[in-house]
Amino acid sequence: MKAIVNVFLKPGVLDSQGKAVHHALSSLHFENVKDVRVGKQIVLQLDEENIEKAKKDVETMCEELLANTVIEDYTIEIEK
Amino acid sequence: MKAIVNVFLKPGVLDSQGKAVHHALSSLHFENVKDVRVGKQIVLQLDEENIEKAKKDVETMCEELLANTVIEDYTIEIEK
Numbered sequence: 758m759k760a761i762v763n764v765f766l767k768p769g770v771l772d773s774q775g776k777a778v779h780h781a782l783s784s785l786h787f788e789n790v791k792d793v794r795v796g797k798q799i800v801l802q803l804d805e806e807n808i809e810k811a812k813k814d815v816e817t818m819c820e821e822l823l824a825n826t827v828i829e830d831y832t833i834e835i836e837k
Numbered sequence: 838m839k840a841i842v843n844v845f846l847k848p849g850v851l852d853s854q855g856k857a858v859h860h861a862l863s864s865l866h867f868e869n870v871k872d873v874r875v876g877k878q879i880v881l882q883l884d885e886e887n888i889e890k891a892k893k894d895v896e897t898m899c900e901e902l903l904a905n906t907v908i909e910d911y912t913i914e915i916e917k
Contacts, residue, residue: 763878778879781902787894792882798843799858802872814867822861 758803759836760815764824765796799823811835838883839916840895844904845876879903891915 766772772794779793801818805811815833824831846852852874859873881898885891895913904911 765878765880775879778903782898785898785901787898789884789894790881790898791884794880796878796880798845798876798878799855800845800874800876801870804869804871814869818862818865818867818870821865823858 758805758808758811760801760803760811761834761836762799762801762815762819762823763796763832764799764819764829765794765831767828767830770828808835808837838885838888838891840881840883840891841914841916842879842881842895842899842903843876843912844879844899844909845874845911847908847910850908888915888917 774795775793778795779790782790782793801815803811803814805814812833812835815835819831819833820826854875855873858875859870862870862873881895883891883894885894892913892915895915899911899913900906
């Protein structure tokens, strides 16, 4: 089973990496870009058959390690 | 229009960040994790109505800036 975790800075938290990418794109004359946010995508291969159990495990991983929940939000997708 | 770009190291390229996360998860007793890959997710807000044009633009951005195509693959999703 595969779990896809996306970790992003919360809205309102300055995303300096996103700002840098936005600036670089503007320098390359991509004028139609209005905003850029950069986050992490973590793909986990799990040895687990139960979807509910997998989701709960991955939630715990996010809370304990993968995301800094003070400044970051996360989403979890589970794929068979 | 929103474009979501996922950038990942190609299969076979050592993902040291993924290995570090995997190791840390093992230390936290998440034994059912078999593999971890860490990539970047870049979310672009585009001022563009034409989906085809948006996709082409984002492809060019990936080739020129967002991905290092020697060692990285990327996927693009366009959302209205």
